[in-house]
Each structure stands twice: as structure tokens, then as C-alpha cells.
Amino acid sequence: NAGVTQTPKFQVLKTGQSMTLQCAQDMNHNSMYWYRQDPGMGLRLIYYSASEGTTDKGEVPNGYNVSRLNKREFSLRLESAAPSQTSVYFCASSGGGGLTYNEQFFGPGTRLTVL
Amino acid sequence: TQLLEQSPQFLSIQEGENLTVYCNSSSVFSSLQWYRQEPGEGPVLLVTVVTGGEVKKLKRLTFQFGDARKDSSLHITAAQPGDTGLYLCAGLYGNKLVFGAGTILRVKS
Numbered sequence: 167n168a169g170v171t172q173t174p175k176f177q178v179l180k181t182g183q184s185m186t187l188q189c190a191q192d193m194n195h196n197s198m199y200w201y202r203q204d205p206g207m208g209l210r211l212i213y214y215s216a217s218e219g220t221t222d223k224g225e226v227p228n229g230y231n232v233s234r235l236n237k238r239e240f241s242l243r244l245e246s247a248a249p250s251q252t253s254v255y256f257c258a259s260s261g262g263g264g265l266t267y268n269e270q271f272f273g274p275g276t277r278l279t280v281l
Numbered sequence: 282t283q284l285l286e287q288s289p290q291f292l293s294i295q296e297g298e299n300l301t302v303y304c305n306s307s308s309v310f311s312s313l314q315w316y317r318q319e320p321g322e323g324p325v326l327l328v329t330v331v332t333g334g335e336v337k338k339l340k341r342l343t344f345q346f347g348d349a350r351k352d353s354s355l356h357i358t359a360a361q362p363g364d365t366g367l368y369l370c371a372g373l374y375g376n377k378l379v380f381g382a383g384t385i386l387r388v389k390s
Contacts (some may be wrong), residue, residue, distance in 0.1 A: 170323070201380075206290070208369060208380040209324070216376070224377070256323050267312040267331065268373055272323030 170273035171214035172257050178279045179247045187242040187276050189257030198240035199224075199270065200232060202253040209256065215240055224255050247280045254278070282336045284308060285372055285381035293387040302384045304370035305352045311373045313346055318367040318383075330358050360388045 170191045191198065196217045200225075201209040211224030215234040229251060231243045240259075244251060254277050258270040266273060295298055304313070308349045312331045316324035326336050330346035330353060338345045341364075343356040353370055365388050371378040 173354050206382055208285075208382040209371075210380075211377060214377070221383075242390060267314070267329050268376065268378055269314060269326050269329055270324075272376070274321070 169193065170259055172255075172272050172273035174274050174276060175274065176277045178281065179200075179244075180281050181248060181279075183247050184243065184245050185247065185278075186244075187255055187278075188239070188259075189241065189273060190239045191257075191259040191271070192238065193259060194237070195259035195270065195271070196237070197259060197268070199232065199258040200230070200240070200242045201258065202226065203275075204253050204254060209253070212242065213257045214256075247278075249260055249280045252278060252280045284365055284374070284379045285370055287368075287370060287381035287384050289384060290382070291385045291387075293382075293389065294360055296361055296388055296390045298388075300357050300360055300386070302355045302368055302386070303352070304354065304381055306372060307351065308372070308374065309350050311350070313350070314378070315353070315355055316369040316371060316373045318369060320366075324367075324369055342387070357386075360386075362388045362390045364388050 198211040199214040203236045213232040215221045218237045233241045234237045257273045260270045314329045315327045328344045333348045333350045335346045338377040341358045367383045369383045370381045
């Protein structure tokens, strides 16, 4: 099993450009999440999807949109990138396998720089 | 303002030393998780503690959940260079995880 995969691993954008970060999981998990990680601030939740067909805002949703394409895939879109969105983005999934406290499995991250 | 405060922010120690990392909040959590993250990778779950006062051991790592379920600690005995990484605590608040800012641990050989 690959677990949680993310593409791309690195990306450099210019201010105003758009892009979509892709995430897929093969663990048959119901819930998926997008976080951003900035120095000294830990992981902050951007959006999450508790189940296929539903999405909800997290702590820092402004400037982002998401799509839960199917049970496996959850994408994050930046419509008009800003330098404040320079960060490392992590996708995670949870649900099932005997874990009952929302324990999460993370992908390797996408390192995004907006110039 | 972080809901979960971790201390210290950075710890650099020699191989063989013991250390404790703290995770504190004014809020009550239904459970608390500890993750370890290596450079360039995503966090990996180490343990979940659920009951107030609970103690869990994972080899040289001992995790404790406070009696009031507002705080937790991670104690590492005889640290090794392989323990180097970012340690994150995360509390389950409703149906979402809230993460602390993390403790960067460096163990020198």
C-alpha cells in the first residue's frame, strides 16, 4: 500500500497564478484533510472532508478551494496564489482500521513557494 | 493564540541523556495524540492517550495524559540520534485535531 500520496512535491508559482495540489489515499479511509505547516505555527487545518461528497472549512480556508473527487482523492486549489500562501502543504486521511480517535495518516507534503 | 502550547520549542542534547517535552492547554480534550516528523516528510503517529492519568510506553518513550485531560508529556530515556525530529502533540477537539507548534529535538552523538 502506498498510503497517502501527494503531487507535486515542489512547486514555485508567481503571484496570481493558480494551481491544484493532488492527494490520494489507498486505505479506504472516509475522512481526508488539508493542512499547511509554517515555522513555529504547527499544522493548521485548511479544509476537510468527513466523507465522500462533503467538505467543510477548517481554521484557515481563505484563498483555497477543495474538491472531494471520490473516496480516494481530495484536491486543494489555489485560484490566485499570494506570497502568504508560501508553505508546506500536507494531506492526511483517517477512519477505519480500529483507530477510533481520528488518528491521521499524512502524505509527504508539497513545498510551495509563491514569488 | 495556540490552543495547545508545547515546550520547549527546541531541545539539543547529547546521546544518552533523558528529556521531557510538554504539551499544555486550558481546554479539555477527549484524546491526545503524539506525532513525530522527520525533515522532508509528513508526521507519523506515535501514540494516542485517551483516559486521564493514562501512561503509555513505546520502547524508550513514555507518554502521559494529565488527570484533567488538559495536558500531556513525552519522556525519552537515553536519547539516541535516531530520535532527532519534530515532535507534535495534537488534541481531539470535537471532530478535528488541533496541533501544537511542536518541539524540535536534536540528539548529538
